[in-house]
Each structure stands twice: as structure tokens, then as C-alpha cells.
Amino acid sequence: HFLKKLNVELQTEVTKLQPGVMERLMRHPWEGNVRELENVLVEAVVRARSKVILLEEIEGILSKNGSPQPPTTRGDSLLNVEKEHIENTLFQVGWNRTKASQILSISLPTLRSKIRKYGITPPS
DSSP: HHOOOHHHHOOOOOEETTHHHHHHHHHOOOOOOHHHHHHHHHHHHOOOOOSEOHHHHHHHHHEEEEEEOSSOOOTOOOOHHHHHHHHHHHTTTTTOHHHHHHHSOOHHHHHHHHHHHHHHOOOO
């Protein structure tokens, strides 16, 4: 389901998982909601060099800085959560604002406005 959705949103053609990927995803202790899984797959699709998501990519994504954390933590304000989510999405798509706006389901002008509002800048 997610691969089909992401291929449409990101205009990619990643259609397969290398053997072992599904099993690895099923073994992962997902602490967030289904969005955490979707975010991992977004990053994997963006990084894919072919039509196949490789097990080593999934391992790398799941192991960087521990495992991906859910975007909300106790005590975060809604504005902080939104800013962090936008930053993470921009990072995952290499600062392609068009792709980020599609993933976030907001218009490109709205994304630009939020980037300015939160003072989000690309990494140097």
C-alpha cells in the first residue's frame, strides 16, 4: 500500500522489496504509529537507486541514531511538532520542496510560508 502511495506522491517507480526487508520491518519494535513506518519507507524510496528497496538501506535507516522516533513527545507544543515534521520531511527528500509539499499534503506556497515562519534552513 505504502509503496503504491509513495510512488504516486514522489513520482518514483520503486515496486519491490529485497528478500528479507518485509521480515526486518515486521521485527522492528515500532514505538510510533503507522506514520513512523511510512516515514521509514519514504526515506527508503528516496534513497533507492533502482526499483528495489534494499535490506541494507532499511537496516541503515532503522539503525541511524537508534530507531526513528515518533515525531511527538510529551511536552512538545503543536508548533514544535509541526516544525520538526516539516524539517524531517525536507531532509528525507533532499530539500525538494515540491515532493515535501506532496508528502505533507499541503500546497507549495503553504510549505514555503511555514519554512519562513519556523526559520527552517537547509543544512550547509
